[in-house]
Amino acid sequence: MKKILEIFLGILTAMGGFVEVGELTFALNAGSRFGYDLLWIVALGTLGIIVFCEMAGRVAAARGQPVFNLIRERVGFSGGLVTLIGANAVCVMTCAAEIGGIALLWQLLSGWPYRGLLLLALAFFLVVVWFFKFNWIERVFGLLGLLMVVFCVAAYAMEPDWPELAKGFVPGLPVVDSSREILVYAFFAVSLLSSIMLPYETYFYASGGIEDHWKPEDINLNRVIVLIGFPLGGVLAVALIAIGAEFLGPRDIEAHLPGTAALAASSQLGKTGLIIALLGMFFAFAGAAIETAMSAAYNLSQFLGWPWGKFRPPQQASRFTLSWIVVFVLATLVVLTGIDPIKVVEYAIVFSVVVLPLTYFPMLMVAQDREVMGEYANGPLASVLGWFYFIVITLAAIAALPLMIATHGGQG
Amino acid sequence: MAARFDRRAGVQAAAVAVVVVLAVAWAVHKHGEPMGRDELRIQAQELVSQAAEAGAVLELAGHRHVTDRFQHEHLLQLRDRAMETEARLRESTFEAQFASQGQQLREVANGLVSALRSPALPAGALEPLRAQAHAVDEALPKDPP
Numbered sequence: 001m002k003k004i005l006e007i008f009l010g011i012l013t014a015m016g017g018f019v020e021v022g023e024l025t026f027a028l029n030a031g032s033r034f035g036y037d038l039l040w041i042v043a044l045g046t047l048g049i050i051v052f053c054e055m056a057g058r059v060a061a062a063r064g065q066p067v068f069n070l071i072r073e074r075v076g077f078s079g080g081l082v083t084l085i086g087a088n089a090v091c092v093m094t095c096a097a098e099i100g101g102i103a104l105l106w107q108l109l110s111g112w113p114y115r116g117l118l119l120l121a122l123a124f125f126l127v128v129v130w131f132f133k134f135n136w137i138e139r140v141f142g143l144l145g146l147l148m149v150v151f152c153v154a155a156y157a158m159e160p161d162w163p164e165l166a167k168g169f170v171p172g173l174p175v176v177d178s179s180r181e182i183l184v185y186a187f188f189a190v191s192l193l194s195s196i197m198l199p200y201e202t203y204f205y206a207s208g209g210i211e212d213h214w215k216p217e218d219i220n221l222n223r224v225i226v227l228i229g230f231p232l233g234g235v236l237a238v239a240l241i242a243i244g245a246e247f248l249g250p251r252d253i254e255a256h257l258p259g260t261a262a263l264a265a266s267s268q269l270g271k272t273g274l275i276i277a278l279l280g281m282f283f284a285f286a287g288a289a290i291e292t293a294m295s296a297a298y299n300l301s302q303f304l305g306w307p308w309g310k311f312r313p314p315q316q317a318s319r320f321t322l323s324w325i326v327v328f329v330l331a332t333l334v335v336l337t338g339i340d341p342i343k344v345v346e347y348a349i350v351f352s353v354v355v356l357p358l359t360y361f362p363m364l365m366v367a368q369d370r371e372v373m374g375e376y377a378n379g380p381l382a383s384v385l386g387w388f389y390f391i392v393i394t395l396a397a398i399a400a401l402p403l404m405i406a407t408h409g410g411q412g
Numbered sequence: 413m414a415a416r417f418d419r420r421a422g423v424q425a426a427a428v429a430v431v432v433v434l435a436v437a438w439a440v441h442k443h444g445e446p447m448g449r450d451e452l453r454i455q456a457q458e459l460v461s462q463a464a465e466a467g468a469v470l471e472l473a474g475h476r477h478v479t480d481r482f483q484h485e486h487l488l489q490l491r492d493r494a495m496e497t498e499a500r501l502r503e504s505t506f507e508a509q510f511a512s513q514g515q516q517l518r519e520v521a522n523g524l525v526s527a528l529r530s531p532a533l534p535a536g537a538l539e540p541l542r543a544q545a546h547a548v549d550e551a552l553p554k555d556p557p
Contacts, residue, residue, distance in 0.1 A: 081425075082425075082428060085428070104489065107485055107489070108481070108482050108485045108486060108489075109481065109482075110481075111481060111484070111485055177554060178554040178555040179555045180450075180554075180555045251464045251465075251467075251468055252460045252461060252464045252542070252546065253461050253464045253465045253468065254457070254458075254461040256461070256493060257486070257489050257490070257493070259482070259485075259486040259489060260465060262482070263465070263468060263469060263472065263478070263486070266472055266477045266478050266482075267468075267472055267477060270476075270477045271476070271477065271478065271479055274477070274478055274479065274482060275479075278482075340496075408450065408451070408454055411454040411457070411458075412450065412453050412454055412457065
């Protein structure tokens with residue numbers, strides 16, 4: 001019974017923690033701009049994050065090794081240093097965007113000044129992460145993030161064009177009125193893929209497996225969580241694209257504020273939908289802020305060989321504890337400058353796809369190494385998918401920055 | 413710790429620093445350039461989106477689908493964004509062939525900021541501004557299909 005409850009909670013937590021401010025923005029705007037044409041990217045990205053997290057969780061359970069420990073082991077200190085700096089810079093940027101998004105949400109509910117709310121959010125996160133145990137953090141924010149299901153209900157109530165929606169899962173180019181739009185479409189494809197396959201999710205997932213003391217017998221639990229939880233999260237991303245296509249696009253609206261998404265929910269479900277959407281986004285963004293701050297601390301500690309983990313008292317993992325505190329403070333300082341948090345997350349998502357192959361490759365190498373993993377090494381399917389996604393994310397990483405420059409960050 | 417920084421790490425750090433410096437230099441260079449067709453189109457689409465979204469807020473408020481607090485605060489957030497667009501247009505110069513479109517967009521941006529400052533904005537009041545920004549966007553030349 002306890003095992004079933006653990007699986008159930010794991011699935012719901014994986015689903016509830018699937019969407020953050022960047023994915024929300026890119027999915028809504030992809031729908032607004034290109035209708036259902038980019039749904040196949042959601043399917044591609046969801047399968048990609050399943051492959052990556054399943055490998056990371058399996059290695060964590062079988063070897064007790066998280067991502068940056070492997071990077072240090074496989075490519076050495078010098079080789080891994082740039083990856084560490086890049087990965088942690090992206091974590092700080094993403095955390096900044098989530099904190100900014102939360103302050104904007106709280107402003108919609110309270111009317112208090114934005115900068116004051118940023119400081120309040122910082123205090124909130126420091127208190128929560130200091131006092132809450134790891135599995136409470138994971139479950140509270142993951143489960144309450146399920147309030148985001150309101151967007152699935154709203155999308156269904158909008159009576160989407162189901163045949164068009166189904167056609168969106170077939171890869172293809174959209175019908176556009178200028179060649180520049182093709183570049184914008186490619187930019188959105190790369191960014192949406194990156195927003196679904198954000199690398200911090202894997203750092204946090206693998207480290208979380210070790211925090212939860214996973215052993216080889218938990219490998220099936222790992223598989224069930226990623227195979228059911230992430231596709232359910234993918235359904236949420238599909239709903240956001242449908243809302244973009246049905247509500248925002250016809251009105252010429254592009255989402256640049258979290259309140260835009262809430263507006264779409266309220267159009268179908270009234271004030272109740274509005275409040276649920278605002279709360280759902282709060283828990284989803286807060287979960288992502290905590291995951292990014294802790295991921296940066298995990299990465300640094302694992303790479304440098306410091307004691308780490310929420311399961312240790314702060315005095316036994318003092319450098320790890322100081323690291324996540326510093327990340328929260330740095331992230332808050334970034335948004336206190338007045339920079340638009342949505343712009344920050346757009347850049348973070350583009351840069352994260354550049355970092356992605358550097359963290360994916362060592363994980364793939366270890367996961368398929370029979371000498372290291374023994375009976376838990378990649379089978380034929382995991383190997384084929386592993387290499388397929390390595391090619392996909394490498395191509396996306398090469399294309400990301402040129403596309404961002406050529407399309408002015410996807411604006412045209 | 414210092415002993416672990418070898419030549420390879422130094423080269424990597426230098427490469428990252430060079431990329432960052434080049435990116436900043438490129439951004440500074442672009443910032444000072446007059447706005448051309450692509451930049452104007454981006455400003456036009458932002459104004460269209462801001463006016464349309466504010467219109468949707470007012471429409472939903474009319475149906476009592478949003479709370480008064482949400483309506484007020486979301487319109488303030490949209491006004492802040494419109495002010496950023498207005499400031500960008502005010503501080504920029506335009507390429508000679510797009511000067512009139514740039515001037516039209518400045519007027520739309522001014523109108524939008526003024527409208528969003530109004531305490532009792534009627535539903536539908538923003539539609540002419542949205543249409544005007546949309547018309548400028550449509551008038552700008554496009555790349556061939």
